[in-house]
Amino acid sequence: MLPQKRGQIPSRIAMNCYWKVLPIFLLFLPSSLSLQPARPRVLLVSFDGFRWDYIYKVSTPNFHYAMENGVRVKQVTNVFITKTYPNHYTMVTGLYAESHGMVANEMYDPILNETFSLNKMDVHNSKFWEEASPIWVTNQKEGHKTGAAMWPGTDVKIHGVFPTYYMPYNESVSFEDRVARLIDWFTSEEPINFGLLYWEQPDDMGHVLGPENPLMGPVISDIDKKLGYLISELKKAKLWGAINVIITSDHGMSQSSSERLIELDQYVNRGLYTVIDHSPAVAILPKEVGNHGYDNILPEMHPIFVAVGPAFRKNATREGMNATDLYPLLCHLLGINPLPNNGEYHANATPRSCTATVARLIMLGTIFYLMLKISLSKKNNRGGSAYGE
Numbered sequence: 378m379l380p381q382k383r384g385q386i387p388s389r390i391a392m393n394c395y396w397k398v399l400p401i402f403l404l405f406l407p408s409s410l411s412l413q414p415a416r417p418r419v420l421l422v423s424f425d426g427f428r429w430d431y432i433y434k435v436s437t438p439n440f441h442y443a444m445e446n447g448v449r450v451k452q453v454t455n456v457f458i459t460k461t462y463p464n465h466y467t468m469v470t471g472l473y474a475e476s477h478g479m480v481a482n483e484m485y486d487p488i489l490n491e492t493f494s495l496n497k498m499d500v501h502n503s504k505f506w507e508e509a510s511p512i513w514v515t516n517q518k519e520g521h522k523t524g525a526a527m528w529p530g531t532d533v534k535i536h537g538v539f540p541t542y543y544m545p546y547n548e549s550v551s552f553e554d555r556v557a558r559l560i561d562w563f564t565s566e567e568p569i570n571f572g573l574l575y576w577e578q579p580d581d582m583g584h585v586l587g588p589e590n591p592l593m594g595p596v597i598s599d600i601d602k603k604l605g606y607l608i609s610e611l612k613k614a615k616l617w618g619a620i621n622v623i624i625t626s627d628h629g630m631s632q633s634s635s636e637r638l639i640e641l642d643q644y645v646n647r648g649l650y651t652v653i654d655h656s657p658a659v660a661i662l663p664k665e666v667g668n669h670g671y672d673n674i675l676p677e678m679h680p681i682f683v684a685v686g687p688a689f690r691k692n693a694t695r696e697g698m699n700a701t702d703l704y705p706l707l708c709h710l711l712g713i714n715p716l717p718n719n720g721e722y723h724a725n726a727t728p729r730s731c732t733a734t735v736a737r738l739i740m741l742g743t744i745f746y747l748m749l750k751i752s753l754s755k756k757n758n759r760g761g762s763a764y765g766e
């Protein structure tokens with residue numbers, strides 16, 4: 378189930394990127410050298426339930442600004458079920474839900490005889506999280522610091538570890554306050570290299586209104602303004618352009634309808650089951666509103682994905698990726714060793730860092746060549762060669 382690919386992948390990526398970026402590199406040597414980050418840093422942002430195509434429903438100048446300055450992936454195949462906790466944990470572990478254990482928002486473990494409930498905010502039982510090790514645990518083991526603003530699981534002790542800095546979950550804390558904390562952590566005397574930021578919208582309103590409702594327009598505009606606020610605060614702190622920012626989501630949203638209803642009671646006696654999770658993967662009576670949790674193949678279930686920063690190309694698009702691929706990408710960006718995972722690292726998402734590697738190689742080559750030349754000319758001078766005269 379878990380592909381073991383440490384050891385072989387890096388060399389293959391290295392070969393790949395030298396080959397592909399060499400001509401580009403020759404054109405942009407000075408800028409790629411200056412863009413090489415002093416210390417790799419990443420900010421991962423999730424706007425819950427931000428469907429991939431919301432950016433085309435209303436004017437979203439800040440998303441488009443980010444896209445022009447970075448890479449957009451058109452289709453991110455998230456994991457089944459297309460719910461908040463399973464997908465947020467996949468993003469930070471690179472594992473499918475059955476491998477990381479967060480298989481739903483509402484769970485009952487018959488072996489533990491314990492329940493996990495997002496609705497009741499009963500999510501702090503470590504046992505439910507410890508089938509996997511999220512990226513912040515690995516990041517901290519490798520000597521780095523993490524800061525988390527409300528990302529699911531970041532206020533839970535997992536394998537004995539909390540993120541270095543984190544905010545206990547409180548949905549009343551404003552987006553602005555969350556951003557302020559992250560900027561403090563990135564710029565503090567003992568700075569973080571990795572930040573995680575979570576915001577509850579547009580998921581909540583998507584459920585209430587349904588994604589096709591025109592009233593979703595102002596909700597999406599508001600998220601765009603929030604992204605604009607984040608960008609302007611990062612610019613003020615001189616972090617924009619210096620750190621890699623990945624803006625994504627856990628899932629999309631689909632219009633549900635009372636005409637496409639399967640009435641469970643017609644098939645199963647209520648006395649024969651307990652409802653664990655009110656999700657399309659179980660059975661509920663939806664009104665004309667939005668829902669998710671459906672098959673992860675459906676385009677409406679897919680999240681947004683935009684990445685901006687020194688490691689990414691500008692104004693570029695990529696057709697597709699799997700949500701499990703985010704984790705190895707994050708590990709690559711942070712320079713930490715990934716644990717075994719279900720994802721794959723795609724070198725062409727980050728050719729700039731390859732460019733930097735090639736730049737380093739060519740720089741070394743140039744220095745070596747100059748040294749060789751100097752030592753040769755010294756030798757020649759000593760020998761009173763014709764070249765010296």
Ligand SMILES: *[C@@H]1O[C@H](CO)[C@@H](O)[C@H](O)[C@H]1NC(C)=O
Pocket residue numbers: 490
């Ligand atoms: C499960 O836990 C509940 C209390 O939370 C208890 O009443 C019940 O007896 C337990 N069941 C088993 C099988 O241990």
Ligand SMILES: *[C@@H]1O[C@H](CO)[C@@H](O)[C@H](O)[C@H]1NC(C)=O
Pocket residue numbers: 547548549550551
């Ligand atoms: C949650 O945040 C709000 C707004 O900052 C605050 O007023 C409230 O006291 C917080 N609740 C808890 C339990 O900390």
Ligand SMILES: *[C@@H]1O[C@H](CO)[C@@H](O)[C@H](O)[C@H]1NC(C)=O
Pocket residue numbers: 445692
């Ligand atoms: C971004 O790329 C598109 C085509 O892919 C092009 O039309 C547009 O002008 C580019 N924008 C910038 C700011 O380079």
Ligand SMILES: *[C@@H]1O[C@H](CO)[C@@H](O)[C@H](O)[C@H]1NC(C)=O
Pocket residue numbers: 454697698699
């Ligand atoms: C996603 O993962 C599946 C299964 O490993 C693979 O067949 C598919 O090519 C991947 N898609 C992308 C876009 O990498």
